[in-house]
Amino acid sequence: MLPMTRDDYDNGKTYKVKRTFLKKLYKKCIPFSRARWLFIIIIIGVIYFVFVSKYIFFEQSDSQSPINEVNNEDTELILPDLDIDPTLDFPKPVHNDQIWSERQMKVKKAFKHAWDGYVRDAWGNDEYHPISHRGSNLSKAGIGFTIVDSLDTLLIMDLKDEYKHARDWVANSLDFNIDGEVNVFETTIRVLGGLLSAYHLSGNDGLFLAKAIDLGDRLLGAFSSPSGIPYASVNLARREGIGAHFNGGASSTSEATTLQLEFKYLSYISDNYEYWDKSQNIMLAIDELKKYDGLVPIFLSPNDGQFWGGKITLGARGDSYYEYLLKQFIQTSTTEHFYRRMYDEAIKGVKTHLIDHSYPSGLLYIGELSGYGDDTISPKMDHLVCFMGGNLALGATQGRKVNDIQKHMSDNDLEDLDIGKELTRTCVEIYFSTSTGLAPEIAYFSTSDDATNDIIIKPLDSHNLLRPETVESLFILWRLTGDVQYREWGWKIFQAFEKYSKVDGGGYTSLDDVTVVPPKRRDKMETFWLAETLKYFYLLFGPEDLIPLDKYVFNTEAHPLPIFSPTSKDAQARIKKLPR
Numbered sequence: 001m002l003p004m005t006r007d008d009y010d011n012g013k014t015y016k017v018k019r020t021f022l023k024k025l026y027k028k029c030i031p032f033s034r035a036r037w038l039f040i041i042i043i044i045g046v047i048y049f050v051f052v053s054k055y056i057f058f059e060q061s062d063s064q065s066p067i068n069e070v071n072n073e074d075t076e077l078i079l080p081d082l083d084i085d086p087t088l089d090f091p092k093p094v095h096n097d098q099i100w101s102e103r104q105m106k107v108k109k110a111f112k113h114a115w116d117g118y119v120r121d122a123w124g125n126d127e128y129h130p131i132s133h134r135g136s137n138l139s140k141a142g143i144g145f146t147i148v149d150s151l152d153t154l155l156i157m158d159l160k161d162e163y164k165h166a167r168d169w170v171a172n173s174l175d176f177n178i179d180g181e182v183n184v185f186e187t188t189i190r191v192l193g194g195l196l197s198a199y200h201l202s203g204n205d206g207l208f209l210a211k212a213i214d215l216g217d218r219l220l221g222a223f224s225s226p227s228g229i230p231y232a233s234v235n236l237a238r239r240e241g242i243g244a245h246f247n248g249g250a251s252s253t254s255e256a257t258t259l260q261l262e263f264k265y266l267s268y269i270s271d272n273y274e275y276w277d278k279s280q281n282i283m284l285a286i287d288e289l290k291k292y293d294g295l296v297p298i299f300l301s302p303n304d305g306q307f308w309g310g311k312i313t314l315g316a317r318g319d320s321y322y323e324y325l326l327k328q329f330i331q332t333s334t335t336e337h338f339y340r341r342m343y344d345e346a347i348k349g350v351k352t353h354l355i356d357h358s359y360p361s362g363l364l365y366i367g368e369l370s371g372y373g374d375d376t377i378s379p380k381m382d383h384l385v386c387f388m389g390g391n392l393a394l395g396a397t398q399g400r401k402v403n404d405i406q407k408h409m410s411d412n413d414l415e416d417l418d419i420g421k422e423l424t425r426t427c428v429e430i431y432f433s434t435s436t437g438l439a440p441e442i443a444y445f446s447t448s449d450d451a452t453n454d455i456i457i458k459p460l461d462s463h464n465l466l467r468p469e470t471v472e473s474l475f476i477l478w479r480l481t482g483d484v485q486y487r488e489w490g491w492k493i494f495q496a497f498e499k500y501s502k503v504d505g506g507g508y509t510s511l512d513d514v515t516v517v518p519p520k521r522r523d524k525m526e527t528f529w530l531a532e533t534l535k536y537f538y539l540l541f542g543p544e545d546l547i548p549l550d551k552y553v554f555n556t557e558a559h560p561l562p563i564f565s566p567t568s569k570d571a572q573a574r575i576k577k578l579p580r
Contacts, residue, residue, distance in 0.1 A: 113508075118525070139180045156547065184232060196262060232249075277574065315381065323556055360449075441461050462515050
């Protein structure tokens with residue numbers, strides 16, 4: 001059965017009512033005169049106009065037209081009619097380009113406010129504490145995480161003076177010869193990813209390529225495990241991998257499998273395919289492991305290459321595994337079908353085992369499983385999971401606009417797109433359900449049919465870290481569907497950050513509890529606030545040709561990397577090694 005939308009339902013119902021009405025009317029009108037016939041035709045025209053107007057209204061009001069029913073081969077997904085929650089306070093959509101340009105400039109001003117505070121109080125440090133006006137480092141000496149993570153945002157926002165200042169620091173002060181431990185995943189996605197994106201967006205500035213090669217060579221030390229699965233950390237000076245200090249040294253599955261976009265692009269621009277080999281071998285090893293309908297546990301042992309434990313989640317330690325399956329397929333111009341197969345299997349598993357709905361409104365959420373074979377879904381969803389709404393839409397369209405390809409989309413693609421929309425709506429509901437209008441780190445959903453509130457926020461989960469995932473999905477869905485409602489939701493979220501997270505004098509801060517006003521502040525500005533959250537806001541409110549989704553793929557830290565065709569003999573040889 002094809003997916004049924006509200007439009008499908010209303011169209012079918014309208015047709016059935018019209019057909020019955022016209023049959024009865026026809027029988028009564030046979031003996032009438034020509035004048036009466038003319039009168040009847042006019043009446044029919046009026047009635048037809050009313051019905052058609054109602055249909056057009058539902059067709060154009062996509063945000064009020066959720067799916068009623070979706071089926072696939074293995075399971076029936078019920079995406080119910082939702083009553084619009086008054087807390088969403090839907091604004092009238094704004095289509096005025098000047099207004100959106102002004103809103104984009106307010107995001108740029110917010111970035112400048114955060115950046116100026118960091119420059120004044122913490123220049124060169126990894127992180128910024130805006131309330132106490134100080135910086136701190138994530139490793140022994142620090143490698144300027146905030147600066148490198150922000151390079152491409154500075155370029156995209158055309159902040160020339162700030163970019164020059166940052167580039168000068170990279171040229172004169174960035175040194176990776178640190179005899180200390182750094183996290184392989186965080187260093188790859190933030191620093192290596194930042195350098196690679198800056199290299200491309202700057203017009204191939206050789207400074208960034210040289211720094212990226214230096215860092216990439218040092219990170220290769222993490223792959224020295226018996227299995228080839230990278231250790232969680234690495235000593236950059238010694239180029240030695242270091243296992244995690246818990247769970248028997250197991251690495252997070254998401255961390256081990258979220259290096260590939262960066263390493264493969266580094267191979268492409270440096271012509272050194274050792275990076276490609278090391279990262280591809282991880283995926284080949286995982287392909288051989290037992291999975292649960294494409295779903296994987298969240299720990300992976302570098303010692304024997306086996307999964308460790310059984311917990312399955314699209315939240316912390318699992319999320320970007322699924323993200324990079326799709327994005328590796330897109331990055332190399334859809335030539336590596338191996339990754340598309342793994343992605344499709346995983347999404348099928350998500351639909352079968354992880355999707356559920358809350359009471360009383362039926363919000364769609366993606367829960368967690370405690371282990372293989374246990375389909376008891378925990379109604380817990382990390383904010384991190386909110387990336388999946390945009391990811392599903394990206395997988396359904398491969399970055400192309402829905403209006404251009406809808407006639408050619410498969411039933412499965414249409415289903416994925418609809419689920420992505422519903423999940424993103426749920427994430428927005430989480431924001432607008434709190435007193436501050438900001439989302440907690442974790443939300444739970446009511447599973448009892450006598451519940452009065454869909455969303456449950458526990459005290460230990462009520463903090464907000466300035467995360468980007470919901471804004472990321474709003475940006476992607478806006479670009480792909482053209483539905484201005486995604487921009488409006490994003491604008492409302494941005495205003496909440498401005499109201500509660502902005503620090504006078506410079507910077508923005510994480511919050512301790514989004515359910516109370518005023519919220520207690522944590523005195524920490526994560527680097528991804530500049531690298532991801534504000535970048536996605538800026539792109540959401542900006543012109544559609546700025547970093548187009550059919551030309552770029554974003555790494556998990558929002559660093560745009562160009563989609564490329566792997567035409568070299570070295571790249572082709574590696575693609576041929578992949579199973580189909």
